[in-house]
Amino acid sequence: MGTRVRAILSVIAMLAVVCTFVLPSFAGINDTWDWKDKKRKLKVHVNAADADKEFGGKKLKDIVKEAMDNWNGVKADTGWEFVEGTAGDHDIEIKTGKSGGGGAHTTFDNIDKNREVTKRSVVIDPKFEKGWGFNDDDKKNPVSTMKHELSHTLRLTHQGGTRSKTGKIKDPQGGDTKNDDVTTISQDDKNEANKSSTAPIRKAQAPVGPNKDAHLEVLGFPDELPFTPHTLNAEIDIPDNLFTADNELVFSATEFHSMPDPLNVPAGVERMMKGVHISTEQTPQVSSFFDVFFDITIPYEDGQEGEGQLIDVKDPKWMPIIESTLRPFFYEPSSGKWFDLQVPFTLNTTNDFLQMRVPAGYIAQFAGPGSGQRGLFLSVSGTPVPDASTLVLFSTGLLGLAGAMRRRTLARRK
Structure with a gap:
């Protein structure tokens, strides 16, 4: 059997692998709101x-x-x-x-x-x-x-x-x-x-302003997990030159059920996964819209350590996402839609987090108080995993290709 044929059949074998997950219980409280x-x-x-x-x-x-x-x-x-x-x-x-x-x-x-x-x-x-x-x-x-x-x-x-x-x-x-x-x-x-019914909202806040930096963290997952995710906390880092007037920054984690319109997404994406919410007490005043940046870290669970419990990347029953395609998005409240956030980011699939560097203008435009949705929503999502029927068709196509290549190789030898 030729090397290329073996490689193709190896891909088919990997597609046929079925993972079975054990599902212990953890706290099912969404205290992000x-x-x-x-x-x-x-x-x-x-x-x-x-x-x-x-x-x-x-x-x-x-x-x-x-x-x-x-x-x-x-x-x-x-x-x-x-x-x-x-x-x-x-x-x-x-x-x-x-x-x-x-x-x-x-x-x-x-x-x-x-x-x-x-x-x-x-x-x-x-x-x-x-x-x-x-x-x-x-x-x-x-x-x-x-x-x-x-x-x-x-x-x-x-x-x-x-x-x-x-x-x-x-x-x-x-x-x-x-x-x-x-x-x-x-x-x-x-x-x-x-x-x-009695749990407080999970959030963090701090004063910000001229010469005041801020680093805030909140737990990115429900309490009482029976496992420890690689990266536990969502984080925000605000440099001391971002705000030109004193303000109060509020930071919290979000997930599918605590963010706006999680299904109103760009083509090629099925849903938002999880993210953060950033807001300020007063209308934010920033030193520069595009030359000053803040950093955001959003953790996720990839279905390995958590054995598929958390609906982040690989839930086998509900709109799974290809981990390598994860990227940042932001919510635009006037249209009620999520859009790709075109900013530098790093995806760490070993420690399960995405870190992005966002221009201060996003805080200036979205984080201040206003009517309807209030605050800046950032999220992580990616390309959905093809459904079983698509994989079957793909596998069938690969088998056909492998057969054709083998026949072609034998014909050349003759």
């Missing part, structure tokens, strides 16, 4: 235009009511409660729209400089490719999905694995529909929701 004034009785409204749309034969308004009733059945254990809101008075809006690989997602409508929120939206996709249904392994349970999305409004996040295996409502299901009819709120869900 909170409701304004620590609100714990949340008003839910189903968009009138979507209320009677059916998912698996059940109207959206009935799906939402069942999910709310289930959570309210354990409100004494969690410290949270859902009540019915109106079009003009609600905290959470349920609506239909395009979503990602799991068929639904939760996002912010606004957030202030202190990481406090007054509005959130749950989006459920009526065109989810596998369809919606009950007790059907080929379709996804919409009530289970809605209860999962509502868990994100309770400051809960994914713990790893699929909820059909772990039995936890806050765990993701992705595009997997087999055995997904989990509707019971587990004891772990209740315990974590109770913790989230």
Whole structure:
């Protein structure tokens, strides 16, 4: 067999490797944000235009009511409660729209400089490719999905694995529909929701100004991890010549469920992964928009040490990303979209972090107080991993190429 043929077959063998992950538990609290004034009785409204749309034969308004009733059945254990809101008075809006690989997602409508929120939206996709249904392994349970999305409004996040295996409502299901009819709120869900009802927001702040530099760090992952990531903290370094007037800088970490519009992304990218939020108490005044820089470090988990638990790079069930393609992005609030951030950056795939050097102008333009989204959001993402069908076609093509090359080699020898 020729050397080139062996090389191609080696690539095919690598594509066929299937990784199995063990999924221990860790704290499923998303303490990177909170409701304004620590609100714990949340008003839910189903968009009138979507209320009677059916998912698996059940109207959206009935799906939402069942999910709310289930959570309210354990409100004494969690410290949270859902009540019915109106079009003009609600905290959470349920609506239909395009979503990602799991068929639904939760996002912010606004957030202030202190990481406090007054509005959130749950989006459920009526065109989810596998369809919606009950007790059907080929379709996804919409009530289970809605209860999962509502868990994100309770400051809960994914713990790893699929909820059909772990039995936890806050765990993701992705595009997997087999055995997904989990509707019971587990004891772990209740315990974590109770913790989230009292947990403070994870953030750091410091005075900045002329001749005042600042170095701030915040934990980039949930507490109580059963493993230690290579790089734990998100960091910001502000030089002493960036600000020309005194101010207060607030710095926090974000992830998919605590950043704005994480699916409104450039072509070739499926979702934002995780990032940071930078804001200031006063309108920032900087010495130069383009000649002075600040440094940002964003850690991630690559699915190796964490055994695939954290939805960063290699979650096998939910929009995985090719690690080598990770790069920086920024959120532009007037358009509500994420854009590539064209700045120098270093990707360290050994220690799992991306470090970028950003011009001061981004703080001047986005970090100050204002209406709607407040602050500068930076994030990390990259090219999605091709789905299984694409890999099969690619492998088939390689096999065909290998066969053609072998026939060509034999013909030459003859």
